[in-house]
Amino acid sequence: MAKSPRSEDVPGLPARRAALRLLDAVLRRGDPLELALHGAAQGLPPADRALVHAIVAETLRHLPDLDALIDSATRQPLPHDAKARMVLRIALIQTIALGTAPHAAIATALPLVDGGPRKLVHGVFGTLTRANPALPSPPTLPAEVTARWAGQWGEAMPQAAAQAYAARPPVDLTLRDPAQTAHWTEQLHGQSFAPGHVRLPEGANIPDLPGFAEGAWWVQDLAASTPARLLGRGEGRHVLDLCAAPGGKTMQLASAGWRVTAVDQSKKRLERLSENLARTGLSAEIAQADLRTWAPDAPADAILLDAPCTATGIYRRHPDVLHRIGPRQIADLAELQAELLARAAPWLKPGGMLIYATCSLEQAEGEEQVAHFLNAHPDFTSAPATPTELPEGIAPTARGWVRTLPETLTAQGGTDGFFVARLVRST
Numbered sequence: 001m002a003k004s005p006r007s008e009d010v011p012g013l014p015a016r017r018a019a020l021r022l023l024d025a026v027l028r029r030g031d032p033l034e035l036a037l038h039g040a041a042q043g044l045p046p047a048d049r050a051l052v053h054a055i056v057a058e059t060l061r062h063l064p065d066l067d068a069l070i071d072s073a074t075r076q077p078l079p080h081d082a083k084a085r086m087v088l089r090i091a092l093i094q095t096i097a098l099g100t101a102p103h104a105a106i107a108t109a110l111p112l113v114d115g116g117p118r119k120l121v122h123g124v125f126g127t128l129t130r131a132n133p134a135l136p137s138p139p140t141l142p143a144e145v146t147a148r149w150a151g152q153w154g155e156a157m158p159q160a161a162a163q164a165y166a167a168r169p170p171v172d173l174t175l176r177d178p179a180q181t182a183h184w185t186e187q188l189h190g191q192s193f194a195p196g197h198v199r200l201p202e203g204a205n206i207p208d209l210p211g212f213a214e215g216a217w218w219v220q221d222l223a224a225s226t227p228a229r230l231l232g233r234g235e236g237r238h239v240l241d242l243c244a245a246p247g248g249k250t251m252q253l254a255s256a257g258w259r260v261t262a263v264d265q266s267k268k269r270l271e272r273l274s275e276n277l278a279r280t281g282l283s284a285e286i287a288q289a290d291l292r293t294w295a296p297d298a299p300a301d302a303i304l305l306d307a308p309c310t311a312t313g314i315y316r317r318h319p320d321v322l323h324r325i326g327p328r329q330i331a332d333l334a335e336l337q338a339e340l341l342a343r344a345a346p347w348l349k350p351g352g353m354l355i356y357a358t359c360s361l362e363q364a365e366g367e368e369q370v371a372h373f374l375n376a377h378p379d380f381t382s383a384p385a386t387p388t389e390l391p392e393g394i395a396p397t398a399r400g401w402v403r404t405l406p407e408t409l410t411a412q413g414g415t416d417g418f419f420v421a422r423l424v425r426s427t
Contacts, residue, residue: 015041015048016108019055019090020083026060026320028081030329033057033320059093060319061165064140066092069133073124084121087112091125092133102129138166145322152363153405160406161315161361169316170413171200173217174225174248176255176280184211191412194229194391196252197222199413215280220248222391223313223404223418227304227357230385230402230422234258237301241284242291242344245269247276249304250284258302260284263294291340299349307337309358309365313404313417334364341373345380345425353383354423359416366403366419374423383422 022040025031033056041049059066066089071077078085091109094100106125110118139162146158175184178196185191187210190198198217200209211217228249231239234257241250244262246269253260254277262284264270270288277284287294310325310333311318341356348354356373358365374380384400393409396402402420409415 010107010111012104012108013111014044015051016055016090016112018044018048018052019059020086020112022052022056023059023086023090024081026056027086027323030324032324033060033318054098055090055094057319058097059089060323062093062097062135062139063089063323064142065135068140069128070124073127074120083113084117087121088124091121092128095129096133096135138162141165142322144326148327149361153361157405157407160410164316164406164410164414165319167316167413168202169221169416170202171204171206172220172222172225173198173200174220174252175217176215176251176282180216184217187211193222193393193409193412194225197225197391213279215282218248218251218276218280220252221314221416222409223394223415224248224359225252226390226394226402226404226418227306227355227420228252228256229389229391230355230420231258231302231304231353232256232389234302239302239304240296240300240344240347242303242305242340243308244284244306245273247273249306251276251280251282253304254282254284255280261287261296261300263287263289263291265290291343296347299347300352301349302353302355303344303348304355304357305340305344306357306359307340307365309333309337309360310362311359312361313359313419315361316414316416330362330364334362334369337365337369338372341369342376345373345377348425350425350427352425354380354425355420356423357418357420359418361405361417366421367399367401370401370421370423379427380423380425383424385420385422 018041022036025036025040026033037053041052070085070088087109091105094105095102109121113121141158141162149158149161175181175196181192181195185198188198188200190200192198206212206219236257236259239253239258239260241253241260241262243264244250245264245266250260250262250273262273267288270286310330312321312325315321356370360366382400385396385402387395394404404415404418
């Protein structure tokens with residue numbers, strides 16, 4: 001009688017073990033998916049690392065719907081963080097969304113619950129897969145997220161967010177020379193919504209495209225390009241780009257004629273910024289520092305603070321934020337943003353512009369943050385954005401700020417969620 005293979009010999013098992021570790025890191029510890037991937041998939045070849053990322057990202061994207069399936073096949077709901085539930089999630093997503101055959105998915109799932117409820121996992125998986133399950137489109141957002149966003153933006157916003165969640169986010173480019181917009185739009189077979197912008201057709205392979213090697217452009221979401229647009233031409237003036245890495249805004253500012261000092265706390269991210277500057281032939285002074293202890297030698301003509309935030313505005317690309325971020329994280333980051341805004345304010349010359357931006361869909365990190373700052377700093381006033389400064393399809397709010405939501409540019413593929421305010425120091 002042939003011996004059954006040892007679990008260590010099951011093909012693909014190391015990648016599934018890594019996926020389980022990564023999912024646990026995100027859901028139980030609250031670690032960002034991209035940061036936790038390195039530790040969870042350490043030692044795996046690149047193809048397996050990519051598989052681990054795909055399994056966990058898709059699991060997170062469809063988590064409420066996967067859990068509803070699992071609960072429909074159990075007499076009593078499994079605890080949210082039970083290993084059996086975690087294993088069923090990654091086994092089911094492979095079968096339903098990633099094209100893995102059921103027998104292969106269960107073969108790599110059962111060893112993950114050795115010493116645990118193997119029969120339960122096998123039974124629930126078999127019951128569900130025999131019924132040819134499907135996941136709804138658009139995916140169901142977590143209930144807490146739906147309630148929070150509906151409370152801030154109205155009932156239609158979470159519905160638009162779910163629709164956006166179901167679609168692959170478009171890839172936007174920012175051009176080093178906005179005068180070449182028509183040329184690169186034609187060369188890259190894209191469409192443009194603003195000078196210096198091209199949106200690529202789906203499926204484009206970035207490193208192989210014309211203009212990449214010579215640094216004619218870089219990848220940057222259309223909404224993320226808006227803060228630097230509101231500073232206009234630099235004409236040799238000095239700007240502080242705070243929390244600058246990985247450098248999209250730094251390159252925008254340098255290409256617009258600003259003398260840029262780019263400050264960021266992360267050495268690794270600043271290395272990427274330096275690589276991007278080298279590829280594009282642009283230059284900036286770089287400082288690795290914590291803004292809470294760093295200060296410039298002299299006041300600057302302009303400041304761009306792309307503040308640390310919850311990043312809920314980029315949930316389409318990073319589905320983990322919908323499961324890691326709640327009221328406590330929002331409040332903690334809003335407190336840090338207020339501290340950084342107050343610290344940066346004296347670094348601006350009278351008459352200078354301060355741009356505050358976050359890639360967040362939370363008003364506490366955007367509208368409320370700036371309103372509190374203006375109340376506490378009477379020497380600053382809001383300088384409204386004008387429609388001519390903004391990309392097509394993005395309009396200023398009633399207060400002259402910029403707010404992109406899931407319904408922004410939906411017919412053209414949407415944008416990330418962003419908030420931008422332009423402030424001027426009077427004295």
